[in-house]
Amino acid sequence: MSEKDASTTTAPGKSMDAIVALCRRRGFIFQSSEIYGGINGFWDYGPLGVELKRNLKEAWWHDIVRCPADGPDGKPLDMVGLDCTIIMNPKVWVASGHVGGFNDPMVENEKTKKRYRADQIYGLYKRYRSEDSIELQLKELIDLAHDKTLQPPYGPNLTCTAGSASEAFGYFQGALQKTPYKITRIDVTESSFESVSSDGRPVIGLVLPVPMFLLETSIACVPSPDNHDDLMWLLKQYENNRGQFSDTSKGFDLSEPRQFNLMFQTNVGAVQNDASAAYLRPETAQGIFANFRNVVDTSRVKVPFGIAQVGKAFRNEVTPRNFTFRSREFEQMEIEFFIRPESAKEWYAYWRDSRFAWWQSIGLAGENLILREHDKDELAHYAKEGAGTSDVEYRFPFTAPGYGELEGVAHRTDFDLRQHAEHSGYGDKLKYFDQEKNERYFPHVIEPSAGADRGTLAVLCEAYTPDDSRASKVYMKFHPRMAPIKAAVFPLVNKDGMPEVAHTLYKTLREKYAVQTDAKQSIGKRYARMDEAGTPYCFTIDGQTLEDQTVTVRHRDTQAQERINVDKVPAFLAEHIGA
RNA sequence: GCGGGCGUAACUCAAUUGGUAGAGUGUCAGCCUUCCAAGCUGAAUGUUGAGGGUUCGAGUCCCUUCGCCCGCUCCA
DSSP states (O other): OBBOOTTTTOOOOOOOHHHHHHHHTTTEEEEEGGGGGGTTTTTEHHHHHHHHHHHHHHHHHHHIIOOBOOTSSSSBEEEEEEEOOOOOHHHHHHHHHTTTSSSSEEBTTTTTTTEEGGGGGTSSSOOOOOOOHHHHHHHHHHHHHHHHOOOTSSEEEEEESSSSSHHHHHHHHHHHTSOOOOOOOOOOHHHHHHHHTTTSSSSEEESSSOOEEOOOOOOEEEEEEEEHHHHHHHHHHHHHHHHHHSSSSSSSBOOOOOOOOOOOOEEEESOOOGGGGGEBBEEEEEHEEEEEHHHHHHOOSSSSEEEEEEEEOEEEOOOOOTTBOSEEEEEEEEEEEEOOOOOHHHHHHHHHHHHHHHHHHOOOOOOTEEEEEOOOOOOOOTTSSOOOOOEEEOOOOTTSSEEEEEEEEEEETHHHHHHHHHHHSGGGSSSSEETTEEEEEEEEEEEEEEEHHHHHHHHHHHEEOOOOOOOSSEOOOOOOOTTTSSSEEEEEETTTHHHHHHHHHHHTTTSSSSSEEEESSSSHHHOOOOHHHHOSEEEOOOHHHHOOOOEEEEEEEOOEEEEEEEHHHHHHHHHOOOO
């Protein structure tokens, strides 16, 4: 999420509470196992919701696998699908780094209950005792200061956006002015230079040679390694802040590092022991990498090509929140696109831009959708050296004025294939062989990874349109391709032969489209219900139909009406909805 | 995981110092109805989130728990 563009806000009248209420009332989304009090982080899709989400997934599958666009070289993309299991050999997650990296050891301040990643406060989570002498602590600090192996993330890794090193120098000087420490050097690392901020200026990193110490006051202290006074000052800060850190009996009162496991664990087979332990996949991507060899061997694909998968993934999030936005069980739509390493920049740009355009094409066309290039310091472990990472982000009512991620496009390099080559023992056999160039190599990967539930939620939020002038006070302005119900067929009144005509038209249309018919109650009430369901068109059979074979088309967005011949209705839908 | 707020029908809300759980909307059925939730008649729906306690008696007081919202934290 980002806080960019704070000057604009989400459209007025779009309260998340109202959207959630409509989702419940009209059967889009329910809380899972609600009659038992629900379960945090799990959501069910009702009759309208499942249609909506299917439309999203099927549009994705159609546009990615069945009917992909042309690539940057002008040729149609080579794409195939895949459907892997949720539970895989646990070694997959060791290779991918999810066992270990995903489970960052955390330390907790036992008094304030605040939690930090252990690697970010290295040195501090070492528990000094009050009887430990200042000299001992000082010695440890000096050792740390001279430990050249402590590189980021262990060392402080401050960055700023600046046009030159001297400008950055001024920034860092300001940032550190409340400490007695001076900047000893500025490293404009290669990786920092590659990252360019949104305003086009390079990101310049300050890499300091010793660990940063986080005090409770959020001061970042950076002792110069050879300055005795600096180290003494730092110790003094510890002393002064000890009341906040500890109960005075245990020095700096942080717990031992603990694992906070974000992967769901289960057991395969009846016996529950370490040998039977397995995980629910935290992402669908690894199933694709694990099957890379199989797909290459069986489907005649050639680099560049992509493998796509839609499926459930699971993360035991610390804090599920914001409706379905952060769920513990969720569905991903992922592409792993395999390319020659030297073409990474080109393909990365292609996927970044085409994925953004795709979200626009399904109705998120307004200013609530943005494309955001990541800063270097927020990149995932596998993407540090890549061509880049960006997010397609949507301004949800609950993130406004900030944004929430819908899809991430990342250059994963050849990290995953190499990891699996090593851990599986397959080694070079996992490499791709290029016949033309007689060359064997690990392809690089551009990964566009989208959230189906987040996408559905964004479509819901975007469609929600308050309108006091209509009976329903609100209507869902879905893109026709997303609308759960494409059209409704109504007899104006429930007599005089109109129901029969309506029924015949309904039976014809439902062969191809999700349509509904309803003869009960007043026509206004039926239109109003369709407004809340987001149905783009209603066809109404009236007295005139019986005479001249024309029906009324009622447009959802404008409430305008026109007459067309009943025989032209399928063609009308084909034109306005698409096949 | 921490702190704060909140849970009464599908929705929005009532219910006197603790004293028979109600209304409107929606939903459903019938009638009526020739274009935007119209009208008439009728109907269904709650273990007051759940569990325990105090009490003759708990929606109301106490404890526990679950869920939702906000702020931290987390989001590889």
